[in-house]
Amino acid sequence: MKIAVVGTGYVGLVTGTCFSETGNNVTCVDIDKSKVDKLNAGKITIYEPGLEKIFLRNQKEGRLHFTTSLADAVKEARIVFLALPTPPGENGSADLKYILGVAADLGKLLTANDYKVIVDKSTVPVGTAEKVKTAILNNGAPEFSFDVVSNPEFLREGVAVDDFMKPDRVVIGTTSEKATKLMNDLYAPFVRQGNPIIFMDEKSAELTKYAANSFLAVKISFMNEIAQLCERLGADVDMVRRGIGSDSRIGKRFLFPGIGYGGSCFPKDVQALVMSSDEVKYDFKILNAVMDVNVAQKLHLLPKIKAYFGGNLKGKKIALWGLAFKPNTDDIREAPALNIIDVLVDEGAVVTAFDKEAMENVKQLIRDKINYSENQYDALKGADALVIATEWNEFRTPDFDQVLALLKNKVIFDGRNLFELEQMKDLGFHYESVGRAKVVSK
């Protein structure tokens, strides 16, 4: 099948590459010429484990193409995916300018007797499929030359290829029989193990995506509040997590407390669902609380750090491990590390950071506001404390001899609960984490 993917970012590049992997002929479009040039030169533009290999193979075998021309990409395509940004607008609701702009352009390109399915893969509010259809029709597309389908994407950065190739489920919102058949054929190779393709109406599909992300955000903020209680009551959140996670109604996953959720999805999607609720005069109380808890949680370590240094961070050297909003990605959108850096630097601390994939993106954003280190150990040289903001695997079992030798003070503030309290005590660290007892060593 010939496919076009409009928008070649985290979702678009994975979508296009994975569809080419099952034999489709895919053309990805982007307005960013430098991105397209790079991809055409065989250079991958994002860090995503496993992606480069299949990107190179399919490109070499002539099934994966990149262009800046929407017209060229959609000319022969039967299905056109929109994997465009839907950032928060001024009031927090999803800004549809990219989606509706491309929909208008598509309207000028579609012709009679050349049926195409236009698929919203971006995360969009309920009613967007209808708006896309109207924008296409208003720009000259003949009636019945297309259907608009909602097919929200559930991939997680860091394991995006696996998530795409073996999805837990595929959600497709359409009431068109023709589109149902095409979408079913396209996704059949991805669900051979029996995971479902769930067909529903467009609005339900659109809401499913927001409901899924918001529910996961609820779990995170809930556990972060339990962690707050643990610290005040002298309980251990790790124990509580294991205690509740073994209940099959609750489940083990997504119960880890930390310094809040970030990334390009949870913050904006929770906010957008609250705005959608407001628009229909429904006060979504839980989600308002989830957002408040998350804002506070991102700075959870700061009072602990300040208290340790007697309220004065001026001139303190802080090593920071982790910048990405989560491990296995270079994505720094809404990363808690950035909030921590802002406060530390404002208070006069000197920050030296290390992250094996996200440093370049941070450099572009904040340049020399902080120092950058070549590896995780160099960052520690002469530091008054180590702060951990992202749970990269290599931080989990570091060479503690080196850590002890390089740090000026044996002090760790761990936003991801990477280490056992006993071990920290044995090694003689002052160690503060989230929802667990403070380890105070001399």
Ligand code: NAD
């Ligand atoms: P992104 O910013 O990484 O990529 C968007 C791409 O679209 C960019 O390369 C940009 O240059 C391009 N673009 C903008 N305007 C364009 C136009 N007119 N024509 C062609 N290209 C254009 O965004 P993303 O993270 O891939 O997210 C895309 C959508 O998918 C969002 O709605 C997001 O909420 C949703 N989503 C993201 C994830 C994720 O983990 N990143 C997961 C599921 C869903």
